[in-house]
Amino acid sequence: xxxxxxxxxxxxxxxxxxxxxxxxxxxxxxxxxxxxxxxxxxxxxxxxxxxxxxxxxxxxxxxxxxxxxxxxxxxxxxxxxxxxxxxxxxxxxxxxxxxxxxxxxxxxxxxxxxxxxxxxxxxxxxxxxxxxxxxxxxxxxxxxxxxxxxxxxxxxxxxxxxxxxxxxxxxxxxxxxxxxxxxxxxxxxxxxxxxxxxxxxxxxxxxxxxxxxxxxxxxxxxxxxxxxxxxxxxxxxxxxxxxxxxxxxxxxxxxxxxxxxxxxxxxxxxxxxxxxxxxxxxxxxxxxxxxxxxxxxxxxxxxxxxxxxxxxxxxxxxxxxxxxxxxxxxxxxxxxxxxxxxxxxxxxxxxxxxxxxxxxxxxxxxxxxxxxxxx
Numbered sequence: 001x002x003x004x005x006x007x008x009x010x011x012x013x014x015x016x017x018x019x020x021x022x023x024x025x026x027x028x029x030x031x032x033x034x035x036x037x038x039x040x041x042x043x044x045x046x047x048x049x050x051x052x053x054x055x056x057x058x059x060x061x062x063x064x065x066x067x068x069x070x071x072x073x074x075x076x077x078x079x080x081x082x083x084x085x086x087x088x089x090x091x092x093x094x095x096x097x098x099x100x101x102x103x104x105x106x107x108x109x110x111x112x113x114x115x116x117x118x119x120x121x122x123x124x125x126x127x128x129x130x131x132x133x134x135x136x137x138x139x140x141x142x143x144x145x146x147x148x149x150x151x152x153x154x155x156x157x158x159x160x161x162x163x164x165x166x167x168x169x170x171x172x173x174x175x176x177x178x179x180x181x182x183x184x185x186x187x188x189x190x191x192x193x194x195x196x197x198x199x200x201x202x203x204x205x206x207x208x209x210x211x212x213x214x215x216x217x218x219x220x221x222x223x224x225x226x227x228x229x230x231x232x233x234x235x236x237x238x239x240x241x242x243x244x245x246x247x248x249x250x251x252x253x254x255x256x257x258x259x260x261x262x263x264x265x266x267x268x269x270x271x272x273x274x275x276x277x278x279x280x281x282x283x284x285x286x287x288x289x290x291x292x293x294x295x296x297x298x299x300x301x302x303x304x305x306x307x308x309x310x311x312x313x314x315x316x317x318x319x320x321x322x323x324x325x326x327x328x329x330x331x332x333x334x335x336x337x338x339x340x341x342x343x344x345x346x347x348x349x350x351x352x353x354x355x356x357x358x359x360x361x362x363x364x365x366x367x368x369x370x371x372x373x374x375x
Contacts (some may be wrong), residue, residue, distance in 0.1 A: 007256040010282040011046040011344045012088035017375050020045045023336060026074075034335065040287070040309075041332040047258055048170070048284050050079060053333045055260070057169030058326065061250065062102075062319055063267070064092045065119035066138030067180030068147060072218050074183050080357055091317070096127045102291075103171035105323040111173065116163065118156065119242035120178070124352040133159040135242045142187065144221045146238045153237040153245050160249020164257075167250075171260040171329075174250065175319030176267025183215070185270035187222055187239035192232065192273050197223065200266070200296040232277035240270065248272035248278075255282040260326070264289040265318030269300040272300040287329070289323040301322075 018044045028034070045052040066088050086094075093116050094100050098107070106113045116131045117124055119137040124130060135156045139147035148156075176185070186200035196221040202212060228240040236245055248271045254261055255275075263272055263286050277281045281303065290297055290308040292315045301307060309325040 003207050007260070008252065008279040008281045008285075008308070009044075009256075010281040011049075011258075012154050013046060013049070016046060016049065016051070016252050017042060020336065021050055023051060026265065027335065033371070037328070037332045037335060040313040040329070041335045042135040044260065044329070046335055047260055049258060052337045055071060055169070055171045055330065055335055058109075058111050058165075058173075059167060060102075060106045060323060061111045061116060061163070061175070062092075062095060062113070062317075063116045063118050063174070063176045063182070063247050064088055065135075065176075065178045065242040066121040067116075067178060067184045067241050068139045068141035069143060069183055069218070069222070070180040071141055072143060073254065074180055074215060074218065087122065089124050091177055092120060092124050092130070095122075095317075097131055102320045102323060105320060109323055109326045111323055111326060112169075116243075116252030118246045119161075124279055126208060131163070131245060133163070135159070137244070139184070139241055143218060143225060144317065146226070147240055148183065148237050148245070150233065150237050150241065152242075153233055153240070156242050157233075157249040157252075160246040161249075161253040163244075163246070164200060164250040164251070164253025164259075165259050167254065167259070169259075170257070171262070171325075172254060173262040173264060173319055173322040174247050174268045175264045175291075175317070175322065176241070176245055176247060177269070177318060178241060178267075179241060181241055181267045182265075182294070182296065184239055184241040185244055185267040186300075188235055188244060188270040189224070189266070189273055189300055190219075191229065191235045192277065195299065195303065197297045202233060202296060203294050205295075212245065224225070230336065232274050236274050240274075243267055244271045244274070247260055249275045251275040251282050251286075252279060255279070255285040260287065260329070261286045262289055262322045262329070263287070264291055264320075264322040266294070266297055268318070269297075269304070273303070287325075289322040289325045291316045291318050 024038045030216050095103055095115050103113050114129055117134050119135050119138050134151050186197055190197040198216045229235055229238045244267050252275050272344055288301055288306045327369050
């Protein structure tokens with residue numbers, strides 16, 4: 001076991017939820033309803049345990065690693081597979097050099113970008129935005145043997161927890177890249193949720209039938225190799241990538257601190273699924289984004305009964321959609337935090353309403369009546 005379940009507190013709090021809804025209702029009466037922004041604002045308030053959610057120092061973390069499964073020809077020649085058709089080291093280099101839309105958008109939104117080398121096969125030149133947490137130079141081929149040892153899986157999760165503990169801000173975008181990352185993550189999701197792996201790897205209705213058959217055969221061979229594996233960390237070790245394992249640790253630690261986690265892409269979804277089997281409430285702290293139209297991502301989101309904040313029809317690097325959705329998240333928080341001219345600022349915590357009713361004040365620093373979350 002990586003961490004006690006009590007480290008991550010559920011966000012459910014009827015008193016706070018009611019107070020958030022009432023606050024939004026008063027604003028709707030004055031300015032009209034803002035649709036889906038309102039339930040999103042409520043979720044943000046519940047995550048931060050406050051009537052006035054605020055974000056500080058948001059970060060975009062791109063976790064990169066190579067996968068042994070790639071030697072079996074999982075990237076078809078000439079297929080429009082986006083940036084992941086390039087060597088993982090090249091994609092990481094371009095991210096660090098601000099040569100991809102992902103980092104352009106991130107800078108425009110004032111999101112600090114960090115590329116985490118979890119297991120890139122080739123060397124990547126040192127950079128002030130490159131964080132090296134290399135577990136190994138890529139995983140082994142899961143079709144032949146376990147992608148990583150249990151010791152490596154635990155080491156990767158610990159590395160992720162250290163990253164999560166050292167994050168300066170309280171909001172982070174999580175995305176994974178690497179040749180074979182989608183397929184490896186699909187195997188993790190398929191086993192943990194008993195889903196057909198074909199549904200997770202099929203890209204679109206026009207996917208080449210021969211290539212899909214080849215890919216499905218490889219995925220099924222890997223599943224057969226590890227048919228007895230069901231425990232979450234063992235599943236991660238059997239099929240997963242180092243980038244998924246490190247993200248698991250980040251999710252566990254960041255959620256224990258009630259931070260917002262923005263999940264973008266199938267590798268990040270796989271990490272969240274593993275983390276949720278260790279501490280189920282981590283999903284309370286996540287919203288979902290997408291950067292491409294891959295059908296497998298539709299299936300991955302459905303496993304969480306979730307939808308992406310934005311659907312823009314992009315075919316871009318995972319994390320791109322999250323950078324574009326960031327203004328929406330800030331706006332949802334602003335519904336509760338920013339005060340219109342002449343408006344009563346109101347309390348930060350719902351328990352302060354009782355005090356305000358008795359003495360006419362609206363204290364902004366009243367203690368929570370429902371106790372402190374367990375960390």
